[in-house]
Amino acid sequence: MLNYWLSPTILVSALICATHSHPRNAGGVSRTREVPRFWVRLSPADHRVVVSSVGNSKIAGGAPAKDRQFPYQAALLINFADESTTLCGGSIVSTTFVLTAAHCLEGGIDATVIVGTNTVSIPSDDRAVEIDVTFHDMLVHPKYDPIDVLNDIAIVRLTKALTFSDTIQPVKLPSRQEALSDLVNVDTTVSGWGALGEDDYAEIEDNLKLDLHFLVKPVISYEKCNIAYEHMIRDFQLCVSGEDGRNACQGDSGGPLTANLNGMTTLIGIVSYGSSDGCEHGSPVVYTRVGYYLDWIAQHTDVKIVD
Missing domain, CATH: 2.40.10.10 (Trypsin-like serine proteases)
Structure with missing residues (x-):
């Protein structure tokens, strides 16, 4: 193994x-x-580098997570x-x-x-x-x-x-039947301790406090995502809308993207990358599609x- x-x-x-x-x-x-x-x-x-400020909303436009929510x-x-x-x-x-x-x-x-x-x-x-x-x-x-x-x-x-x-x-992984299902327009949840925006940084210091935040946004089509990323997106990736300036950001990398599949919270993606235009400027975020692996x-x- x-x-x-x-x-x-x-x-x-x-x-x-x-x-x-x-x-x-x-x-x-x-x-x-x-x-x-x-x-x-x-x-x-x-x-x-990560954000060391306290009280700002992490995951651009996100909401604070409740205890035991994730x-x-x-x-x-x-x-x-x-x-x-x-x-x-x-x-x-x-x-x-x-x-x-x-x-x-x-x-x-x-x-x-x-x-x-x-x-x-x-x-x-x-x-x-x-x-x-x-x-x-x-x-x-x-x-x-x-x-x-x-x-x-x-x-x-x-x-x-x-x-x-x-x-x-x-967290539950997709079943083989769910792995390659069409997820366009499915609502997803991303959670993490990442930045509010591209300027929201500080070096990790001896005193650090970050609170978990989350965001709910839909999956978008490969065609729509490829407009933003010059046809780089493959079928083993997923894209989630960044409209309204609400998005995953630096520090959220590697974190979970989940969806309700057949009544179960299921890990469908891993935060991979977003546009250098900034987390709050409306570009989609790209995720590794877990079902392919x-x-x-x-x-x-x-x-x-x-x-």
Whole structure:
């Protein structure tokens, strides 16, 4: 099951790529395509920052989450070799595994996974369960492409099994029958601790307090999304409307996108990227479509996929 977990050799290669604004191919030649158009593509020095202000609405235009509203929500504080730290979201899928985005973990040397609370804080929230992991516990999809942001999905293996409670629960994955269903116009919910807008940043400091927020928006068609992203969107991705300036934002990466499928809250997407125009300017956000990766998830976790 662990054949593809990051090895030290792979980690070194990832760290080399992470220190450059333009990723390099296997031959060491810099790829010339301009990459900083979308907020996932910003250089490490730009995107490894989070909001430390208190009281502002996170997830642009979102509402504060209620206690126990998102028991499957995880936060990841990921550390890098350059001594920077980034905040990403994640989704609990079993007692020992969390799903997140590949671009969150690429180049990471270790991380702290936080669950069981609506507040990410330094010092720690009393309700939080914190589990430390290293790069040995991080699995980035082997076909992840950081240039075109494809296969942007990763797995974190927890070093200590979770005890489920009213504040810690796994989220249901799509069944095989639901995996490729038409989701256009289906209402979805995204939750996270991300920024209010593109200017809402501060370095992670010794005193940090972020409250979980959420947003409900519909899935839009591939045709409509491709207008915004120049025909980059593939069928293993999903796009959610950003109209009215309500959107996921920096810091929400890797977090859950859920929908009610057959009466059950179901994880259909993972926050991948949005437009560099800004979170509140109406562009759609792109998500990794979880249903396309059920076999890969089943192969590398203990989650059983339902037919």
